Amino acid sequence: MTGVLARTAARARTPGAPSVGFWTRLLRWSPLVPATVLLLLFLVGPIGYCVLIAFTDTQLTGQESASFVGLANFRRAFGDPAFRNAVVLTLVFTVLSSLVGQNTLGLALAGLMRRASRPVRSLTGAMVITAWVLPEIVAGFLLYTFFERRGTLNALLEWLQLPAQDWLFTLPIMAVSFANVWRGTAFSMLIYSAALAGIPQEVTESAEVDGAGGLRRLWHITLPMIRRSIGTNLMLNTLQTLSVFGLIWVMTRGGPGNRSQTLPVFMYDQAFLKSLIGYGTAVALLLLLVGALFSVIYLRLLREEV
């Protein structure tokens, strides 16, 4: 009842009340023009262009030779072992670093921070967030030195009397996944800190009084209460991870061979190093479609909010 009244009152006060004319309305919405033009020219345009050249055999050497080839690029992609390798590696990279690594570690850190003492909390927060704020290339360079044959990780292993390895050679996809966890965990930590702070104290306390243990509280109370944040976080992390290029490029350049060549690296390699723009764009389009799919799921999660 009061809700309806308040809403009616709010509508009456809104400047955009129904009685305004066409020109007034046009004028009111005119501030949208600059942003819309910029988005149409530089974001929607390229995406449209992407759709167009994905169906051609465009090469770097000359535009005039390009002709429409239908689905050939896509057929080629699905038949190409290097493409399938890139898909598998992208999946491994995303699952390892985003779904498992960043997400779980972020939640664990946010949870521990609620109990930890203040100085430890600030110190950990500072380290994790610094890794996140650093430019992508610097992060890649730092993790390169960490995993390199002569790097710190092997120094630590030798000190512990454990066998050293050339990590970037033997387990390149693991190395870049760890790098992505190092770089990206802060985001999950921040989202989960905000989410956990939103859980009313009484809920946790009453569960504690009822004698629910830590794991049961986590599973039956905490996780269900922050499930929307979990969904959002997984979605954004996945999208972020799908488009990681610089980190991998600096650490391994997709190698050795193509053992850390995820889809963005594969796309770059085909389009520029092998000059197959049409084919590279078809791969880009597939990447965009996966991103679009995740975006739609994300929007559904947020549905009530907008």
Added chain:
Amino acid sequence: MPLPRHRHHRHHRHRHRLAADAGLLVVAVAFAVPLVWLVLASLDAEATLRVRLPESPTLNNFSAVLTDEITFTPMLNSLLICGGATLLTVVCAALAAYPLSRFRSRLARPYLLTVLFSTCLPVTAVMVPVYGLFVQIDLIDTRYGTALFLAAAQLPFAIWLMKNFMDGVPKVLEEAAWTDGASWPQTLLRVILPLMGPGVAVVAIYTFIMMWGNFFVPFMLLLSPEQLPASVSIFTFFGNYGAIAFGELAAFSILYSTPVVALYILVSGRLGGGFALGGAVKG
């Protein structure tokens, strides 16, 4: 009876805290190792790939890279490209957020949903067609072309954040301005934006940080060495020299990272920074 139980509870709390502290410290150390390497190597004349204390700490690595070619030109390029793009993004986002936040229309919701949708698209994927497009319209290898694209790529998220901040400004004050006969640009500039100053700062700084660290966009769109921003020049530094001078590379990395780290500290000190941002996107 209540007393020992209480004490038992406190004892429990204490143990929990110790366990949490220990867990966090382990993670903190793991995260710190690469950062410690960065600092130590930058001060070490004979830096290697390993974390080690420099035998005689020196600032020579810094003075070696503080030249026009290595540091000043790329940093200035970064500043021009990212500064210009940030300005454009913030102005466009503030303008766009205004009607979206203030007026009702059947189009507002679809527009916002489209914006949110494009926030999530992997920009990396469009770089190949963007390159093709830039070659055709002659924007390739220009700093302003790169800035325009960076602005467009960051715009959806900026609009979204800006609209959320603007929704937090009560309408009562601007209605007073409306009845005084103020036009919408006056209302926006004089009433709303000053009231959401911290929000605008967050959008601007976040946008700038994202652009400053972006590697792939300028890597694709800029070719001539004298136009490259620091994010790309550091990479050529890394790739082109046969024997990499790790100490110098570390020193340059610190110089290149300092502006964004400082800006981040500035926002987080003012507004709980990342936490506010986490709240803004948590949904």
